[in-house]
Amino acid sequence: MAQLLLYEDPRALAAYLGGAALLDPELAGAACACFQEGRGGGLLFVDREVELPEDRSGGTRVVRAAFDSKSNQIGWGRGKSRQTVEAGEPRELAQVVPPIPWEKLPSAGELLYLVQPGQPFANLITQHLELGLDDLRFAPVQTSAGERILVEVPQPSWFLLERWLEDHPEQAQVFRRLQGSLGARDIYVEWGYRHPLEAWLRDPSGEGVILLVDRSGRHQTIERGQLEDVGRVLDLDPTAFPTEELVPAPAPERVSVSLRLLDRTTPADPELWILPVDDRHRLETLLTETPEEELKNLLVACVEQGGERLFCVREVLTGRAARLLPLGKRTYAPVTGLPDLLVPCGQTIAPPLSTERYARAFGTRADVLTVLDEVPGDPPGRISLVRVPKGSFRGVETIVDFVFDGAARDLEQAVLATPFDLGRFAEEDLVPARVKKKEKAPKKQPKPTPPKPEDGLAKPKKDGLLAKLMKPFTRAVPSEPKSGERKGKGDQAPDPRREEVLALQREITLGSPKPNHWLRLGALLRELGDAVESLRGLENGVWDLRDEQADTALGELEDLLGPPQDSGSGDTEELYRRAFAYRPEVSAKAGDADSYRRATEEIYSLLRDQEDRLRKKSRWLLWRIVLRETGDAIEGERQREAILSDLVLRGLEEREVPPFVRRLLLDHFGQRAATGSGANEALGFLSSAETFVGNLPHPAVQAESLSHVGWALAELGQGERAGQLGQRAVQLADSKAGAPPHLAWRAQAVARVGAVQERVQGRDQGRAAFTRALRTLSSELAENPSPKSTEGTRARKALVQWFAIVSEAWGGERSQDALLRQAFSLVLGLPVTVRSNVLVGARPHLETLGLGDECRGQLYELLEDRRLDEARQLCQEMNSASSAYHNATDAFRTHVQNVMTALGESQGGQGLTVPEAEQVRDMLRGDADLVDEFAIEPFLQALRALPQDPWATTKDVADRFVAQGRLYEARLLRIAALRRLAELGDRTQGPDHLEQNLAEAWTQEGEKGKLRIRLVTRLVALVPAFGLRERGLKILREVQETVRQRVQDDVYCRNEVLMATTLAAAQLGDSRASFELVEQAAHTALQDFREGQGQRTRHLLFETLDECVRGAAELGESRRGLNLVNEVIQAAEAALANSPAGDLGRYFYCGTLIHCGQAALRLGDNDTAAATFADVLQHSQSLSPFDQKDLLLQAARTAGELEGAQRYRLAAQV
Structure with missing residues (x-):
C-alpha cells in the first residue's frame, strides 16, 4: 500500500508540504501521481520509502491507498466508503505541485x-x-x-x-x-x-x-x-535627425507663470495644524491621549485671520514619524528643501520649480512660516498666502491660557485623566478635590491572601480557576524508566511529581496541549523549586485562556506570587508582583492626580527598561495587567506593534521555547528533524572526529575535544551516544596522566559534559558538572593570581568558556541562580585589567543568562578614576616584567578601548547612555595617547548617543589635537564622525567631508607610509556606506590611479589600498563598472607581483587577489567572475611551482586558493572548487608547522561556511 495525501485546498497542501520537506528534504524528488476534485485533491506517493508525518491542522490527512500503474487508478477505503479516482502519470513532487x-x-x-x-x-x-x-x-x-x-x-x-x-x-x-x-x-x-x-x-x-x-x-x-x-x-544615430544651427536672437519678453496648487496622490506627513478656536476640544483630547514625550515636541500659537481666532500647532523636531494627531483637517507639510514654506498635505505646487525660485516667488523668511492655501472657486488651484511669525509659538502647555476661560471645568477633568507630567499645566487651583471623580461600577472585594504552606511555596486556592485547571495530570506514565534515563539516587523511589512533570512535558510537546496542562506543569515545577520554568508554564497557560477566564487566572496568579519583595526590578516574577501591585496602589490614592501620575510613570519606566530581556508573552501579559487599569490605548497599540515587528524581524527566539520542548523533539524525531539535510554526513564526520581525538597527545586535550564531539551529537539528537562520550570525557579529565596537568582544559571538558547532560537528560541535570568545573577554575585562579601567569591566563579564558557553555545549555534568563552568582563574583575578584578581558569575552553570554545589567555596570565602573589608576599601575608592572606588551601606554590604551567598545555593544547593542557617552568623549579628548585606530569604534558609539551634531562634536576634539600637533589622531576621530554621518544618511555634507579628508589623508606622514594607508583604507571603506554609486565609483577609480602612480610606495601600502578599493567596489552593487574596478585591481596586483621579483614581501599582493575573487562572487558575474577566479588560480599555482619549500609566500598562495574555491562554489563551478581544495591540502604539507596549522584553520572555517556534503567532505579532509 502506498501513501495518499488528501488536501482540502492548495494552501493547506502548501503549508503541509513546506513543513514536511523540512523533516525529509528528499521529499521534493519523490515520485507521485495526483488528482483534483474541486479545490482539493490528492497526491499518491508511489515511492513506498516515503513516510509522511501526521498533520493535526485538519486541512490534510494521510491514508493508505492502492495504485494500479497500468490504469493510473487510485483506490482507498473499504466497503461502501471505498473511493476510486483516475490520476495522472507519476512525476516528481516538485513538478506535480503547482505554485x-x-x-x-x-x-x-x-x-x-x-x-x-x-x-x-x-x-x-x-x-x-x-x-x-x-x-x-x-x-x-x-x-x-x-x-x-x-x-x-x-x-x-x-x-x-x-x-x-x-x-x-x-x-x-x-x-x-x-x-x-x-x-x-x-x-x-x-x-x-x-x-x-x-x-x-x-x-x-x-x-x-x-x-x-x-x-x-x-x-x-x-x-x-x-x-x-x-x-x-538601440538606434541612436545622431545623423538620422534633421539638424539646424540656431543663431542668437534678442532677449525675449518676460514670461508670466501662474503658480497653483495641485492634488498629490499620496498625502505628506503633517507638520503644521491650523484649527479655529471653537475646536478647542480637539486640543483637550490631544492633552489626554498623547504621551508626555510627544507633547513636548509640539508648539502652539494663537493668531487671527480675518477677525477669526485660530490655533496653529507645529512640531519642534520634524520628520520623526507620520503624525495622526486629532487636530482637524487643516494640515500642512513643508515643501521639500524649504522648511518654512508649507502647503496642504494633500497638495503640491505646480509647475515644479527649484527651491530657490519658490523662495523668491513667495518671499520666504527664516523667522516666519509662509502657509499656502487654495482659494475656493474657479479656476481651481489659486493660491492664498498667510504668514505666521515663529516667535508667536510657545510650548503646548501654554494652551491653558487660551482655553481656560471657556472650558475650565472640562480642563480640570482632562488634567485628572492624564497620567503624565504636564509641567505648568498642574496649576495650584486645579487640585483634585475641586473635581468630582467619575464614579465607576463597584469592584469586587479583593480576595484574602491564601495562607503560605510550611515550605514557603504559595499554593493556589482550592476553589479558584487555577486550582481547577491545575488538577493532577492523569495520563499514564511508564512504571519503569526508559533505557538511557537516569534513575533516582541509590534505591530511592522516583518522585511522583517528577514523573508527572515528564508526562506533562511529553503531552505538551508531542500531544494536544491545553491550558490546564501548562498550568499544572507550572504548579508542579513551583513545588519542585524551579521558579523560572514554573512561571513560564503559568504564563503559557494564562496566554491560552480567553476573556473572563484569563482575567480570573491572572487574579489568582497575583495571589500565588504574593506582594512585591523588594524595591528593585528583580527578575520576571518580581515584575509581575510590581505590575499586580500597581492597581491597588492607584485605587488607594483615588483623586490624587500627582500620586496617580508618579505611580504610572514608575511602572511604565520599569516595564520599558526590562522589555529587551523579556519573552514576548511575558512582555504582553505584564503590559496587559497595567493597561487594564490605565486604559492607555496609545501605549497598548505601541506595544502590540513592537511585539509584532520583533516577531517578524527576529522570529521565535530560542529563549521563547522551553528547553524540554527541544529535548523531546530531538528524541522523538531524531537527527533528521534536528538538522535537515546533511545529518548523515554530520554523523559520519563526528565519527571520524571521535577517532581523531584518540590520537591527541594529552588527556586534558582529549577530554575537552571529546566533550565537544558529545555536544555536537546531543544537538543532533543522538542522546545515548552523546552521554557515552560525556562519560569518557569525564574519565579522561579525572586521569592523573599528562604533564603539566592543564586543569583549565579539564574544567572546560567537565563543563561541556554538564551541557550535554542538560540537553540529553533535562533541566539542571548538569548542575553537578558545572559546579565541579567552577570549583576547579576558582582554585586555579586563587593559586595563579598574577596577570603574567600562564596557568592563570588559561583559567581566565576557561572561565569565559564556562559562561558560554552554561548559556548554551540553559539558553535563558537565570540571573538569580546561586551557581551563576558565584561565578560572577569570581570575575569581580580579578585584577581590573584581567577583569575587563573576562567581562568583555563573557558579555554576550552573561546577557543571555540575565546578568547583562550587572555586566554593564561593572564595565562602566572600570572607567572610573580609581579603577583607571589601578589599571595604569598594573600595565606599568607588566611592562617592567614582561615583553608581552610594546609598552605600558599601549597596554593601558588597549584596556580602556576594550571596555569602551564592550560598553557600547552590551545589552544587544543598545548603545551608550548620554552620561556614558560624555565620559568616553571627555576621556579621549583629554588624552590623545588613548587614540589610535581602535578608538574609532568607541568614539562612534559616543557620537550615536550624544544629542549634538556629530561633526561639530568631533571638530571640537579634533581641533584640540591639531593644536597639539596630533594630526593623525584628529583624522582618526573624523573618520568616526564620517561613519556617523553615513549612518544618518547625510548625503549633503557627508560626501564632501569624505573627499576632503581623503585628499588630506594622502599627505599624512609617519611609519614609512603606514599611517597614511591606515587613513586611506578606512576612508575608502566609507564610499559604499554613503550610498554613492557613480560618484563612489569615480572616487575609487581615482584612488586606484593614485596607487598606480605612486610607484615609490612599498608592497604593503599598495596591497592595503587595492584591497580596500576592491571591497568597496563589490559593496557598491552589481554593475559592470563595479566588476571592472575589481578586475582592474586584480590585474594591477598581478602585474606588481610579476614585476616585483626581488621584493621579499610581494606575496602580500595575494591578499588583494583574495578580495578580488570574493568580490567577483559577491557581484554574481558568473562568466566573467569564473574567468577571473581561474586566472587567479593559475597565478597562485605558478607562484607555488616557482617558490622553494619554506618560502613564506607559499602560505599566502595556498590561502588564495582557498578563497578561489569558495568563489567557484558561489559562482556554481563545483568541480573547480573541489579540485582547488584538494590542491590546497596537498600543498599545505610543504609548509612550516605553524603555517600549516593556520592554513588548516582557514580551510576548517571555509568548511563551516559550506552546506551539505561539501561541508563534511572538506572538513574530513582537513
Whole structure:
C-alpha cells in the first residue's frame, strides 16, 4: 500500500508540504501521481520509502491507498466508503505541485520578462529607458508558445511591472528570480505566485539554462544563450535627425507663470495644524491621549485671520514619524528643501520649480512660516498666502491660557485623566478635590491572601480557576524508566511529581496541549523549586485562556506570587508582583492626580527598561495587567506593534521555547528533524572526529575535544551516544596522566559534559558538572593570581568558556541562580585589567543568562578614576616584567578601548547612555595617547548617543589635537564622525567631508607610509556606506590611479589600498563598472607581483587577489567572475611551482586558493572548487608547522561556511 495525501485546498497542501520537506528534504524528488476534485485533491506517493508525518491542522490527512500503474487508478477505503479516482502519470513532487498565490510581496529582486518580439519588445525597452533604467540585457529564446525575447531587469520598476501585468498580460509573462543561500539561482517563478517547495527545486544543469515555473505549475527549461546589453538594439544615430544651427536672437519678453496648487496622490506627513478656536476640544483630547514625550515636541500659537481666532500647532523636531494627531483637517507639510514654506498635505505646487525660485516667488523668511492655501472657486488651484511669525509659538502647555476661560471645568477633568507630567499645566487651583471623580461600577472585594504552606511555596486556592485547571495530570506514565534515563539516587523511589512533570512535558510537546496542562506543569515545577520554568508554564497557560477566564487566572496568579519583595526590578516574577501591585496602589490614592501620575510613570519606566530581556508573552501579559487599569490605548497599540515587528524581524527566539520542548523533539524525531539535510554526513564526520581525538597527545586535550564531539551529537539528537562520550570525557579529565596537568582544559571538558547532560537528560541535570568545573577554575585562579601567569591566563579564558557553555545549555534568563552568582563574583575578584578581558569575552553570554545589567555596570565602573589608576599601575608592572606588551601606554590604551567598545555593544547593542557617552568623549579628548585606530569604534558609539551634531562634536576634539600637533589622531576621530554621518544618511555634507579628508589623508606622514594607508583604507571603506554609486565609483577609480602612480610606495601600502578599493567596489552593487574596478585591481596586483621579483614581501599582493575573487562572487558575474577566479588560480599555482619549500609566500598562495574555491562554489563551478581544495591540502604539507596549522584553520572555517556534503567532505579532509 502506498501513501495518499488528501488536501482540502492548495494552501493547506502548501503549508503541509513546506513543513514536511523540512523533516525529509528528499521529499521534493519523490515520485507521485495526483488528482483534483474541486479545490482539493490528492497526491499518491508511489515511492513506498516515503513516510509522511501526521498533520493535526485538519486541512490534510494521510491514508493508505492502492495504485494500479497500468490504469493510473487510485483506490482507498473499504466497503461502501471505498473511493476510486483516475490520476495522472507519476512525476516528481516538485513538478506535480503547482505554485500558489503568495501572501505578501517578496523583497525586491531581479525580474525576467518573457515578451513577444516586435512592437511589444520595443515598447517594454522604451518604457524602461524613459524611467532611466538602462541596465537591461536581452536574449532571444524559443518556447513552446513560439519565439520570445528574455529581458533581464536587475532593478525593476514596480510601476511598469503593474502596468504590463494589467494592460498587456497577453504580450509578456513576468517571472521573479529565486534566491538561495549562495546567491541568485537559475530558477524563475511567475510573478504573483510562490512554489511550496521553492527551496527544494533543483537548478537546471548546463551553462545558460534556466527553469521557468508558471502559475499552472508547468516547468520549462530554456537556453537563454548569451545575454547582450540592450544598447545593441538601440538606434541612436545622431545623423538620422534633421539638424539646424540656431543663431542668437534678442532677449525675449518676460514670461508670466501662474503658480497653483495641485492634488498629490499620496498625502505628506503633517507638520503644521491650523484649527479655529471653537475646536478647542480637539486640543483637550490631544492633552489626554498623547504621551508626555510627544507633547513636548509640539508648539502652539494663537493668531487671527480675518477677525477669526485660530490655533496653529507645529512640531519642534520634524520628520520623526507620520503624525495622526486629532487636530482637524487643516494640515500642512513643508515643501521639500524649504522648511518654512508649507502647503496642504494633500497638495503640491505646480509647475515644479527649484527651491530657490519658490523662495523668491513667495518671499520666504527664516523667522516666519509662509502657509499656502487654495482659494475656493474657479479656476481651481489659486493660491492664498498667510504668514505666521515663529516667535508667536510657545510650548503646548501654554494652551491653558487660551482655553481656560471657556472650558475650565472640562480642563480640570482632562488634567485628572492624564497620567503624565504636564509641567505648568498642574496649576495650584486645579487640585483634585475641586473635581468630582467619575464614579465607576463597584469592584469586587479583593480576595484574602491564601495562607503560605510550611515550605514557603504559595499554593493556589482550592476553589479558584487555577486550582481547577491545575488538577493532577492523569495520563499514564511508564512504571519503569526508559533505557538511557537516569534513575533516582541509590534505591530511592522516583518522585511522583517528577514523573508527572515528564508526562506533562511529553503531552505538551508531542500531544494536544491545553491550558490546564501548562498550568499544572507550572504548579508542579513551583513545588519542585524551579521558579523560572514554573512561571513560564503559568504564563503559557494564562496566554491560552480567553476573556473572563484569563482575567480570573491572572487574579489568582497575583495571589500565588504574593506582594512585591523588594524595591528593585528583580527578575520576571518580581515584575509581575510590581505590575499586580500597581492597581491597588492607584485605587488607594483615588483623586490624587500627582500620586496617580508618579505611580504610572514608575511602572511604565520599569516595564520599558526590562522589555529587551523579556519573552514576548511575558512582555504582553505584564503590559496587559497595567493597561487594564490605565486604559492607555496609545501605549497598548505601541506595544502590540513592537511585539509584532520583533516577531517578524527576529522570529521565535530560542529563549521563547522551553528547553524540554527541544529535548523531546530531538528524541522523538531524531537527527533528521534536528538538522535537515546533511545529518548523515554530520554523523559520519563526528565519527571520524571521535577517532581523531584518540590520537591527541594529552588527556586534558582529549577530554575537552571529546566533550565537544558529545555536544555536537546531543544537538543532533543522538542522546545515548552523546552521554557515552560525556562519560569518557569525564574519565579522561579525572586521569592523573599528562604533564603539566592543564586543569583549565579539564574544567572546560567537565563543563561541556554538564551541557550535554542538560540537553540529553533535562533541566539542571548538569548542575553537578558545572559546579565541579567552577570549583576547579576558582582554585586555579586563587593559586595563579598574577596577570603574567600562564596557568592563570588559561583559567581566565576557561572561565569565559564556562559562561558560554552554561548559556548554551540553559539558553535563558537565570540571573538569580546561586551557581551563576558565584561565578560572577569570581570575575569581580580579578585584577581590573584581567577583569575587563573576562567581562568583555563573557558579555554576550552573561546577557543571555540575565546578568547583562550587572555586566554593564561593572564595565562602566572600570572607567572610573580609581579603577583607571589601578589599571595604569598594573600595565606599568607588566611592562617592567614582561615583553608581552610594546609598552605600558599601549597596554593601558588597549584596556580602556576594550571596555569602551564592550560598553557600547552590551545589552544587544543598545548603545551608550548620554552620561556614558560624555565620559568616553571627555576621556579621549583629554588624552590623545588613548587614540589610535581602535578608538574609532568607541568614539562612534559616543557620537550615536550624544544629542549634538556629530561633526561639530568631533571638530571640537579634533581641533584640540591639531593644536597639539596630533594630526593623525584628529583624522582618526573624523573618520568616526564620517561613519556617523553615513549612518544618518547625510548625503549633503557627508560626501564632501569624505573627499576632503581623503585628499588630506594622502599627505599624512609617519611609519614609512603606514599611517597614511591606515587613513586611506578606512576612508575608502566609507564610499559604499554613503550610498554613492557613480560618484563612489569615480572616487575609487581615482584612488586606484593614485596607487598606480605612486610607484615609490612599498608592497604593503599598495596591497592595503587595492584591497580596500576592491571591497568597496563589490559593496557598491552589481554593475559592470563595479566588476571592472575589481578586475582592474586584480590585474594591477598581478602585474606588481610579476614585476616585483626581488621584493621579499610581494606575496602580500595575494591578499588583494583574495578580495578580488570574493568580490567577483559577491557581484554574481558568473562568466566573467569564473574567468577571473581561474586566472587567479593559475597565478597562485605558478607562484607555488616557482617558490622553494619554506618560502613564506607559499602560505599566502595556498590561502588564495582557498578563497578561489569558495568563489567557484558561489559562482556554481563545483568541480573547480573541489579540485582547488584538494590542491590546497596537498600543498599545505610543504609548509612550516605553524603555517600549516593556520592554513588548516582557514580551510576548517571555509568548511563551516559550506552546506551539505561539501561541508563534511572538506572538513574530513582537513
